[in-house]
Amino acid sequence: MFDKIVYMSDQAASIKLKEDVPLTINLMNLHLVFEDADKKVLAEVDDITNGLVKARFLGEIVGGKLVGGLLRKPKLDASVRVIEQQEIPMIVGENKVGNLLLGVSPFYNDYPVYLDVNGFFSNHFAIFGNSGSGKSCGISRIIQNMFLDKRLFPYRANILLFDSSGEYYQAFKNLNQIDQNYHYRFLTTNETEGKGEPLRLPVYLLNEADLALLLQATEHSQLPIIERMLKLARIFAQHDMDTNKYKNHLIAKAIMTILYTNQTAPNKRNEVFSILNSCSTNEFSLEAPVQGIGYVRKFRECFLIDSHGQFSESVLLTDYVSSFIHDEYDNYEPKKDCYYTLEDLEKALNFTLISEGWLRNENTYGDAITLKVRLHSLLTSSNAKYFSSPTGSYIPLETYLSSLVINGNQKYQIVNINLDDVDDDFAKVITKIYSRLLFEFTKSLQPRASIPFHILVEEAHRYIQNDTDRFLLGYNIFDRIAKEGRKYGLILGLISQRPVELSDTVISQCSNFLIFKMNHPVDVDYIRKMVPNISDEIVEKQKTLQAGTCLAFGRAFRIPLIIKLKMPDPAPGSGNCDVVTIWNGNQVPMTSQTTVSNADNVDLL
Secondary structure, eight states: EEEEEEEEEEEEEEEEEOTTTOOOOOOOOEEEEEOOOOOEEEEEEEEETTTTTEEEEEEETTEEEEBBSSSSSTTTTTTEEEEEEETTTTHHOSSSSEEEEEEEEEETEEEEEEEEEEHHSOEEEEEEEEETSSSHHHHHHHHHHHHHOOOOOTTOOOOOEEESSSTTTHHHHHHHHHHHHHOOOEEOOOOSSOOOOEEEOOGOOOOOHHHHHHTTOOOHHHHHEEEEEEEEHHHHHSHHHHHHHHHHHHHHHHHHHHHHHSHHHHHHHHHHHHHHHHHSSSSSSTTEEEEEOOOEEEEGGGGGTTSSSTTTHHHHHHHHHHTTOOOOGGGOOOOOOOOOOOHHHHHHHHHHHTTTTTTTTTTHHHHHHHHHHHHHHHHHHHGGGSEHHHHHHHHOOHHHHHHEEEHHHHHHEEEEEEEEEEEHHHHHHHHHHHHHHHHHHHTTSSSSTTSSEEEEEEEEETTTOEEEEEETTOOOOOIIIIIIIIHHEEEEEESOOOOSSHHHHHHHHHOEEEEOOOOOHHHHHHHHHHTTTTHHHHHHTTTTOOOOOOEEETTTTOOOEEOOOOSSSOOOOOOOOOOHHHHSSSSSSSOOOOOOOOOGGGOOO
16 A cells, blocks of 8 residues: 655655555555564554645554654654554553543544543643534533443442523432432532522632632732721621720720811711611610719710710710720731631721721722622622522531532542523622632642542633732632642543633643534634643534533553544533424424413413
């Protein structure tokens, strides 16, 4: 079939075909072996033109194993042949412990293709492709194969799947039928469907950066407000003796600050009463007794205004308030491990803004009132419920994360977090907060990486972006996870149809790629530039892939391979609408519980 090598570069060779010898096989994309006295080199056919076969070098065969990359080119007089049947496992992987069935090779009569489990699941990976190209089915098939493989037994797997549309519920809801030790959990923001459990993320687990994200802080002057708010919320939530003394110290300093402003007495009184509405103690409440010389006044009575427009009991008031101020409390740090709510945060914010004069300063008024409005809007919105505690009491981070994956004697290998009932900005914040919590937890583990977690993000371009210009802190936890998470056992899996919108840093740290069909020139060019070790030939191949077929390459694979994946069973709910059936009236797009109030619409539906 092959005559001789007529040209050779560092990366490829051109081989002349023998004349008058018909081709018995389709050589395109098949693998060739260049063999001389010293070595064997593997290559892949990229082009056949005018009797010349162009083959790209992939690696060297040493001791029956393929070593990626090429140090020595074959000699010009080397023999060339098509890879033999018994050599195919060297390329597509072997059926052995530590390998997982991925799909089949369409170029080798559907020969099974296996991925290296550690090579894939111990490194960040990305799955790209157009809508309808097979991304969701692909990741569903991989995970299903993982649990179906009796040799793996991934009982201790911890997979958090952030699902933007709830489409994976169907694919994994029967996980327990594979093995009674496997369990699937569905947490959802959509509490009307009757599926799964409501999503709850206690607000006291959020740090300053999380709150800056949640409140969409855009100015540096807002950061001290958030930090102070969080500190006060923790103080107000505690009731021990030292904390109560510090509360009195804070209230007293705030009142004294107000008393010495140049405001009118009525305005001073209003601000003091607002502070007491946010935080009060036995000593500082409107009904607290204030002992004078031979008489007692209620605290509210100290703010009565005389005919001169001054507080009638100004001396008594000043002496009483100043008696609670102790300089040693200025450096007091409250316990961080305490229970508080969004309502407590709002009270702490109001106290902060009034007591420290943020609302009296025209330079800071706008930034302060923005935080106040946003926090109140969150508190009164339907999103507030997601930040309540499932127990109504304090739960440490470790306990909370443990409760996500373990319930009694039941271990959840997959936790599906469905975000289809909230807008993208809010879903992005939720995804980032969960990821930050997991990073903090895994980073603290000893020994390192002893409890691996996998974060899979569907429609990742919505949440993992180059967004440092949109948020004040440039808080993109995914960049840090991409750079550091692997060594702690925290692995990212990105599933996206728009890689150009993803964070450059995150993509650059991915070690494995499954690329389904993608045609958008911007995305194709972006992949060419951002993905390591990708050639123009590989980029061109993915443009012609069929649905359910992907181009796979990275640490889990010996060489780049085109792989056809089997449809998952059951499949995720990501298929197209059956328009013809619905148009023909053979399927009514309503549930049996749906009630049509307008009779004129019945025939239309």
